[in-house]
Amino acid sequence: MAGADVFAMDPDEVRKSVEILFEIEAEADSQAASMATANTEAAGPLKDAATALGPALEAAGEWWRVHRAGGFCGLLGNTGEYLAVCAEEAVEVDDYNAGTFASVAGDLYPERPNANASSRRGG
């Protein structure tokens, strides 16, 4: 842990946190996708009926999925990846980037593709 300000850390507990963060990220992502699909399906007949609500609803569902639920998932993923690195080697918050996760902890989480990890906003 040289170079970091960590005074006490139980790597196993941190890894458990990482698992929960990744789990919620995946669930929230999948639930948002289902919600967006339900939205699009309901928006169809409304669009066919020439309502103003139909297109607005479809756009709102997609906006929610990408920007708000997506933003939440992105934050969970980013924090989880940071903690995954922390459990292996000390790294300051400001020094962290997605590449660090790929090189340090990526092998422990093979289901998280490096390409995906490195494309994360802010990573």
Next chain:
Amino acid sequence: MSEMTWEHLRDLDCGAVRTLGDTWKTYIDQQLAHTERLRTDVIEGHLGTEHYESDTATQVRDQIGMTADRYEDDLSDYASTRIATTLLEAADAFEKEQNELKELVPLIEQHDFDIEGPHSEYDVNLSGGLHRAILTLNPPQWLCDMCGVKKPDGFWDIDTLKVLFDSVDLYGTAIGLAGQYQDWLRAVMSRAHDADDEAAAALAEMHENPAELPPHLGATYDDLVDDYKEGVTEEVADEAEAIADGTSGLSPEQVNQWWEGLSETERRALIDEHPEWVGPVDGIPTEARDTANRTVLDRDIDALDTRIAAEEQALQGLDPESDEYQNAKEALDGLKGDRNDLAGLQDRITNDDGTPRLAEGPEPQQPYYLLGFGTQDNGRAIVSIGNPDTADNVNTLVPGTTANLSGAGGLLHRAETMQSDAQLSSPHTSNATIAWLGYDAPDTIVPEAMQERWADGASEDLENFTEGLSATGREDTNHTLTGHSYGTTVIGHAATKEGVDADNLVFVASPGVGTDTASALGVDEDNVWATRNSLDPIHLTPDFLHGADPTGDDFGGNAYHSDTGAWNANNHSTYWDDTNMAGRETLADIATGQR
């Protein structure tokens, strides 16, 4: 922009829209379980201080906490208030108008009328078959019944000749009925389009200025997170400002949900620091609006005093014969007029010690609540006697021509009379009566009160006001909307074009309400009431100005009796006098749900 046709509306699956709204609610609960888990299992569990302790650890826990907070705010502000509520409100509004169509369209078809024209303005006309039937002296039975003639049996007999003689009347009757159905259909579609456009706007505005997300952990995080935290503290004020200036797209129900979602500290801060964003907003509870409006009223009077003193000072340096002096003098007189009007309103509703005054009337006397005011145009004043959020019965009075802030005292006097009458009629219920001068009323009978534009200008505000009362009040409250004179026209236009949230509509001394039929008003015909005393000159108003007389038999709804005042009194304005106890008692019975 809504381009829904009547056929679209008829066939729309409102249940599917409502189900989607409910699905969003379920989804929100699902997501809240995630944030709960983040707090209990991560922040206070595996990542608790006994397992992970340092400055960085604190920073990471804060980051996860901020992520959960942000998502919960998003779920509340966007997923719930914006999306789910919009869907549920739209489903209700569409279904209400769809039910009207289910009643109306069969009537149109049964009477052999055709619906023609664009979705923006349908016509209901006599079909070719009906034209031919009348021209060939073979009118349908329903038309003969309406005109009181016997249907000819096909031979040239006395009945045939009578039909020939009455053919103009037959045509007029058929056209009149078609016109009523046309008014009804246009009103249904206007309200449906309005609900559709409002729903779309609420969703579209959501992503115009979305709240920032917390920054990701990484380079420059420390700076970014400071900016984020600063933004969060300003977020509520930004939302309040957008709601107050009307750019948020939120309905009063959604505003209410937003308000209820704020912490007590946030609400207090808004009332203290930005009362001008709280006082006028429909959907914010009455107590908060009253407190905020009274603060702004004090502030406005003080500001006018300062400006008047400055203008008087400036006037002293000008040549009294100069144009500049005259202009400055006029401006000064205007400021003094505004100051006097506001001070008059303040005196009326406030005790000497600054506490809200109780209105005159039977026990228990009710305090005044200031729900809105302004000096623009001829002024605005919205004052409730009694708290509409807790009352069993709420009656809102909309005044007519020449109503203005200077005359708010007279308007309040009528509201006090209505409140007293309601208390006497129903002493065991809580009642509130509101004087709603929330629009720019016509100044003159000719030409202004002959025009529709004042009513059209008021429609959306009256719609929002009634929806705000429903949002902040109890679910079972009996809401009545009472208009006097041109105020009835205002109510009629709002009810047919935008829709109003009211159980009963009462038209007192109406010049017409912008439609020829009670069916078009979006309120059960049995709960539409009209009265006019026999000496009121308003009966001279021709139908082509604002539509048929709502006390007439053909209009539908109910007419009730009002007594006249003295023969030489202005009998257009005697409805609240003691000479008209019959009319006042009926109004009180309607407003308290006893008729």
